[in-house]
Amino acid sequence: MDLLRFITCGSVDDGKSTLIGRLLYDSDSVSLDVLATLEKRQTSTGNVDLALLTDGLKAEREQGITIDVAHKYFTTPRRKFIITDAPGHVQYTRNMVTGASNADLAIVLVDARQGVVEQTRRHTLVAALLGIRHFVLAVNKMDLVGHDEAVFQQIVADYAAIADHLKLPHIVAIPVSALHGDNIVKRSRKLSWYKGPSLLEHLESVPSTADANPHEPRFQVQYVIRPQTEELHDYRGYAGRIQSGTYRKGDRVKILPSGLESVIEALEVSQQEVEAAVAPQAVVIRLRDDVDVSRGDSIVVADHAPTTTRNLEATLCWMDERPLQPGRKLLVQHHSAVVKASVSAILSKTNIQTYAHSAAESAQLNDIVRVQIKTAVPIVADSYHNNRTAGAFILVDELTGDTLAAGLIESS
Amino acid sequence: MSTIHLDYLDRLEAEAIHILREVAGQFERPALLFSGGKDSIALTRLAEKAFRPGKFPFPLVHIDTGHNFPEVLAFRDQLAASLGEKLIVRSVEDTIKQRGLREPGGKFPSRNPLQTYTLLDVIEEFEFDACIGGARRDEEKARAKERIFSVRDEFGQWDPRRQRPELWNIYNGRIQKGENVRVFPISNWTELDVWNYIQREKIELPNIYFAHERTCVVLPSGQLLGLTEHLRLDDTDEIVSRRVRFRTVGDSTCTAAVESEADTVDDIILDLLQAKVSERGATRLDDTISETGMEDRKRNGYF
Numbered sequence: 001m002d003l004l005r006f007i008t009c010g011s012v013d014d015g016k017s018t019l020i021g022r023l024l025y026d027s028d029s030v031s032l033d034v035l036a037t038l039e040k041r042q043t044s045t046g047n048v049d050l051a052l053l054t055d056g057l058k059a060e061r062e063q064g065i066t067i068d069v070a071h072k073y074f075t076t077p078r079r080k081f082i083i084t085d086a087p088g089h090v091q092y093t094r095n096m097v098t099g100a101s102n103a104d105l106a107i108v109l110v111d112a113r114q115g116v117v118e119q120t121r122r123h124t125l126v127a128a129l130l131g132i133r134h135f136v137l138a139v140n141k142m143d144l145v146g147h148d149e150a151v152f153q154q155i156v157a158d159y160a161a162i163a164d165h166l167k168l169p170h171i172v173a174i175p176v177s178a179l180h181g182d183n184i185v186k187r188s189r190k191l192s193w194y195k196g197p198s199l200l201e202h203l204e205s206v207p208s209t210a211d212a213n214p215h216e217p218r219f220q221v222q223y224v225i226r227p228q229t230e231e232l233h234d235y236r237g238y239a240g241r242i243q244s245g246t247y248r249k250g251d252r253v254k255i256l257p258s259g260l261e262s263v264i265e266a267l268e269v270s271q272q273e274v275e276a277a278v279a280p281q282a283v284v285i286r287l288r289d290d291v292d293v294s295r296g297d298s299i300v301v302a303d304h305a306p307t308t309t310r311n312l313e314a315t316l317c318w319m320d321e322r323p324l325q326p327g328r329k330l331l332v333q334h335h336s337a338v339v340k341a342s343v344s345a346i347l348s349k350t351n352i353q354t355y356a357h358s359a360a361e362s363a364q365l366n367d368i369v370r371v372q373i374k375t376a377v378p379i380v381a382d383s384y385h386n387n388r389t390a391g392a393f394i395l396v397d398e399l400t401g402d403t404l405a406a407g408l409i410e411s412s
Numbered sequence: 413m414s415t416i417h418l419d420y421l422d423r424l425e426a427e428a429i430h431i432l433r434e435v436a437g438q439f440e441r442p443a444l445l446f447s448g449g450k451d452s453i454a455l456t457r458l459a460e461k462a463f464r465p466g467k468f469p470f471p472l473v474h475i476d477t478g479h480n481f482p483e484v485l486a487f488r489d490q491l492a493a494s495l496g497e498k499l500i501v502r503s504v505e506d507t508i509k510q511r512g513l514r515e516p517g518g519k520f521p522s523r524n525p526l527q528t529y530t531l532l533d534v535i536e537e538f539e540f541d542a543c544i545g546g547a548r549r550d551e552e553k554a555r556a557k558e559r560i561f562s563v564r565d566e567f568g569q570w571d572p573r574r575q576r577p578e579l580w581n582i583y584n585g586r587i588q589k590g591e592n593v594r595v596f597p598i599s600n601w602t603e604l605d606v607w608n609y610i611q612r613e614k615i616e617l618p619n620i621y622f623a624h625e626r627t628c629v630v631l632p633s634g635q636l637l638g639l640t641e642h643l644r645l646d647d648t649d650e651i652v653s654r655r656v657r658f659r660t661v662g663d664s665t666c667t668a669a670v671e672s673e674a675d676t677v678d679d680i681i682l683d684l685l686q687a688k689v690s691e692r693g694a695t696r697l698d699d700t701i702s703e704t705g706m707e708d709r710k711r712n713g714y715f
Contacts (some may be wrong), residue, residue, distance in 0.1 A: 001419060001420055001530075002419070002420065003420040003423060005572050044519060068557050068572055068573070068575060069426070069557070070558065071549045071554075071556050071599070071600065072550075073549070073550050073600070073602045075604075082600060087459075095577060097577060098577040098578050098579055098581065101579045101580045102581075104579060107526050154570050194613045222430070222433040222434060222436070222437045223433045223436045223437045223462075223463075223465060225465070225466040227465050227466045227467070235465060237466075239462065239463070240433065241426065241429075241430045241433075241581075246416075268438065270461045271460070271461060271464050271465070276416065277416070278416045278418070280418075280426050280427070280430075280581075281416075281418070281422070281426050282425075282426045282429035282433070282461070284460065295437050312442075315660065319577055332557055332585075333584060335581070335582055336437055378460045387581065388580075389581070392579070392580045392582065393575050393582065394579050394584060396584055396586055400588075401563075401584065401586030401587055401588065402576065403576045403577050403578075403579070403584050406577070406579045406618055
């Protein structure tokens, strides 16, 4: 059975948590004991508050908002789903970035009464930037606008402008009422003018991007296995995850950043030798030659070797309360490679309303900026656009250890 | 092109192995918290896949509440021996004596909250900078909010508002001295995923997980609690013999059994597919005390 990871996004009070609650409830994925807890907290109207299924923190229930990402899991006969429920509040945009980084699909919720708002633009931009290919525009609260098709069509038209600008490849718009369950799992008679699939029908049938594996072979060493026992005296295995592509026994490989070459002597998956392995499998690679390889090094197929560089151009989603100033020293954590670096220049900043780029002196919390980064040692420079795994990194504060930014390699 | 197909269990396994290797690569003194339950047993299989033919780069650590089922403890020792890995056991009983803690009162005296003290002590004793655990996000609503790498302060406290963003599969384990990171490699697994994995990998479990005759106390809720010396019974308590299995093997004083005929992994999976009650709902007495039971305990340093 295959797996679809999706994120819900949109503004505060658009009903994201309610939508997920409804999806779980109507697909029979909520346990009786969990329901019983919810029923104890019925709202004044006597309805079960489905948002409480995902708003798991005390402060969230008190304030009725989502502060942090919740992960929910459900399975239908057709597919297994991991839902990331991300906060809509501007203050917590960084948590939305967290959710979007691992998602295959984004459900963008819009309140039918409000239409497209700033957070719709911001979240769509972030989701698109992070490489999500499939979008669902869920126009929620259709019950509050009399199930009016004209309202829906206007919002679809407004969103089309955003989609054009960001060149979003796949969008499906669905009118829904999360509160009443219209078009969530079953199609609704109240919205009979809508002829498309319900939300769940669409989620079950949208092609999964997980199996698309078109990238160049990339692998990074996480850990060196050296048993140093009598019978395994010379065993030296490079343990790590295939980030993209396929590796085969006998491949001629190059170690980066050193540039040394060798051949894959053996490839192991789950302690078994295999002829080939693919992303995202966890493997152990043994090389024919006794070359110097350590954690953070990449082993790539020699014919498909990427460039390495000390000068990166990257897009950052800045996540720290303290603004980023050019010249700041920090760490680039590029998967298992951690290198000292400095942001040498801020090249531009994206206006989240117009998506236009303008000059900027610094980056504030939640800003999206294009920067120039200089690293102390060369790193593999795959662009995020071409390789969503290999092209991603984070910036870390060397002193506090805080994660400061999500980074996407643009070019070297 | 090759046509290697990975199903969702392969993907979850690969993710968990990747996380375990990040712990090995990023920390100096990690530990694997091992209770002898199915989730931590699954973790040891994942660790074998991550590090064999080498040794595990961490010891197994069991916080023994003193209220454990004897067959689980026997299984724990046997598994550690067969793996050839180091097992460290620290007991809540000792912590209670050393710190002069008060034993929990009530009819079903759970030592779950007291485990936190022993855990924090053992972290300090061995200077563990990372503790790997088998917690899953599907277990409980506060768990659903936790990151895979969860930074705890020097008092072991979790602050949900100050969680680090966790981007892609890039895990940031950088900490200050005294802090530690709780790592949950099977965060994205559900109870059913764990059982499917146990089935696929033919993983052995303590027999307590499979249907067997057991003397039980019937609780007012109708739940069945395995009879042990730690329960404080009244004359009016109903004692019965039932065919039961356990969905989770926590403290015997707060972990209920479920009536079942399932005595194989295949049957348990069939049972689960039809189950209408969640794992915690069916079995845990201590989470139902308050709606924020788990969140409050986690804030204080609980796993």
